[in-house]
Amino acid sequence: MGVLDIVVAVGLVALLLRALVRRGPTPGPLLLALVFGGLGLWRGFGPGPGWLLWPAVVLLTVTAGDFLLAARLNSRMPHTDSAEVKAELLTDCRSDGGRQQLTLAVAPGGAVMLDGVWRDAVRRDAVMVTAGCPVCLVEEVTAELAGPEAQALAAYRRDRAAGTNRLVVLSRRGDDWEAALEPVRASSKPFRPVDCPVHR
Template sequence: MGTVVDIAVAVVLIYAVLAILAGRPPLSGPAVAVFAVAEGTALWRAFTSGPGWLLWPAFAAAALWLANLVVGFTVMRRLRRTDPQVLREEVLRTATGAAPPQQLVLGVAPGGALMMQGVRPEGGAILAYGCPMCFVEEVVDTLVGPDAPVVAAYRRTLLGGTNRLFDLHRGVIDGRWHADLRPVRGPQRPYRPPYCPVHAS
């Protein structure tokens, strides 16, 4: 029986390591609970009557998990809390000013912070209120055009459990903004704002 438990625990921990390396750390309540139980069981078994090799997946999973938390905390500390209307005007002013950038990247991190390349040097912001996903969708609709198909595609990926970034780029000839979706580097779990009727599910 002990061997079965050891193998099951090792499989869970190795899966957690692979998930973290792939940018999908176990962040939801049930996933964290399973991870914590597997981690505790592996350490208990390794230091008592179980095999010593359980220490390797336990230490690897714990180290990667802590590194992921530290990186996330460091990034969040750099971001400013901003009124959505003020930020929206800032983004649109950047995109439609006298010397607009050729590319803007907008998205929402798993913790709810905005990821923004080409707008602010710190690379993001935290909304003082409102849904960050609605915010990026509204900005894209304003720059690209209302009811842009890319917004519908973005919502489909979110419903499928995968986060994406809006890659906005200006046309070479007409200078108009166009948008595509691109993968997120890092955790790809979508943010689920409990107060938004569109993106909470």
């Protein structure tokens, strides 16, 4: 067994563990999984030890499953103009029967997660904005509800600029809203919009 086989085996096991720990709609490192899966198949079928086939096959299967799941979620997700989403959220958050809590985040693929807690309901939503920047949307809704001077807003911008994505949790306190930040459970790498002058 050569050095290459050891590297392939370690890479396969590491990627498999990562894929199993991080189940969910966030696809893992697709390219790495394909490269190591491919190397495992090649070594396993060909010149390397045959047992390399097994982790390679499992990794490729899990990766394909994650990818299909993410694609299905994405195709089911509503695609809406950013200004429209913002107006709807603000109207709801300012109405008596509206959300009592709103959790906002931009997923690594650019979708905006908007989890809401009403008095009698809890719902997880996500939208893909067709026009406008998703990061601006999160910042603008936070500024509108918690105020442009909210500490959490400044911290969100600072963390994002430093390369760490965050969830913004907005909670209703009487007539006012409070903002707080929470860590992102899946990938914390922030999404980079292509055409936003603020969030390059």
